[in-house]
Amino acid sequence: MLKATNLTFKYEKNKPWLFEDFDLSIAPGEIVGLPGPSGRGKSTLAKILAGYLSSHEAGEVLIDGSPLRLNEFCPAQLIFQHPELAVNPRWKIKETLCEAGTPDKNLLEELSINNAWLERYPHELSGGELQRICLARALNPKVKYLLCDEMTSMLDALTQAAIWKVVLGVAKKRNLGLLVISHDGALISRLCDRTIPYFLS
Ligand SMILES: Nc1ncnc2c1ncn2[C@@H]1O[C@H](COP(=O)(O)OP(=O)(O)OP(=O)(O)O)[C@@H](O)[C@H]1O
Numbered sequence: 001m002l003k004a005t006n007l008t009f010k011y012e013k014n015k016p017w018l019f020e021d022f023d024l025s026i027a028p029g030e031i032v033g034l035p036g037p038s039g040r041g042k043s044t045l046a047k048i049l050a051g052y053l054s055s056h057e058a059g060e061v062l063i064d065g066s067p068l069r070l071n072e073f074c075p076a077q078l079i080f081q082h083p084e085l086a087v088n089p090r091w092k093i094k095e096t097l098c099e100a101g102t103p104d105k106n107l108l109e110e111l112s113i114n115n116a117w118l119e120r121y122p123h124e125l126s127g128g129e130l131q132r133i134c135l136a137r138a139l140n141p142k143v144k145y146l147l148c149d150e151m152t153s154m155l156d157a158l159t160q161a162a163i164w165k166v167v168l169g170v171a172k173k174r175n176l177g178l179l180v181i182s183h184d185g186a187l188i189s190r191l192c193d194r195t196i197p198y199f200l201s
């Protein structure tokens with residue numbers, strides 16, 4: 001289980017909480033939706049779940065009963081909303097892909113990742129192409145939970161459908177738990193087993 005309890009967070013003192021006593025659990029194989037309007041704190045929450053930020057005030061995140069450990073591969077991998085901020089701009093794409101191990105050639109093909117891109121730098125790819133690179137990097141053999149933050153919002157409908165088909169196929173095969181964060185309520189209801197309405201109220 002990926003289990004978060006009582007997460008409570010704000011960036012600035014003297015401001016209201018972005019979220020308070022937020023609870024979430026995702027079982028292996030489960031697809032959970034987190035919808036909500038812009039600016040409510042969904043990406044912030046995702047960063048806490050993946051260990052990039054800590055919920056200073058209260059709460060904890062446990063994966064299979066253990067707290068997140070710094071400097072270790074996190075079994076919950078975040079696909080960032082803005083892929084250009086999630087890669088080292090000085091690294092070629094092949095270096096980014098190999099950051100957490102050698103990528104699976106079949107997976108690269110399934111995600112329609114072109115071999116020629118591997119020799120390029122991130123600014124030489126489109127946003128959608130770069131997002132697929134981030135997805136391939138996250139789909140490491142060690143990953144157990146994928147936190148997809150607006151993962152396909154910059155893609156056209158056909159590419160979006162193709163990417164989700166691959167992700168759902170891999171998730172099923174490896175029994176991954178998925179958190180789908182999106183403004184797109186229709187996408188969430190199509191993909192998810194259940195929805196957390198916290199940011200809707
Ligand atoms: N590092 C930061 N320092 C201060 N405030 C921040 C920081 N990051 C985000 N915020 C603010 O926190 C709020 C929540 O941001 P967040 O990115 O989590 O929202 P979101 O729900 O993901 O929005 P969107 O749907 O537009 O992606 C916003 O008002 C944002 O301006």
Ligand SMILES: [Mg+2]
Pocket residue numbers: 042043044081149
């Ligand atoms: Mg966001």
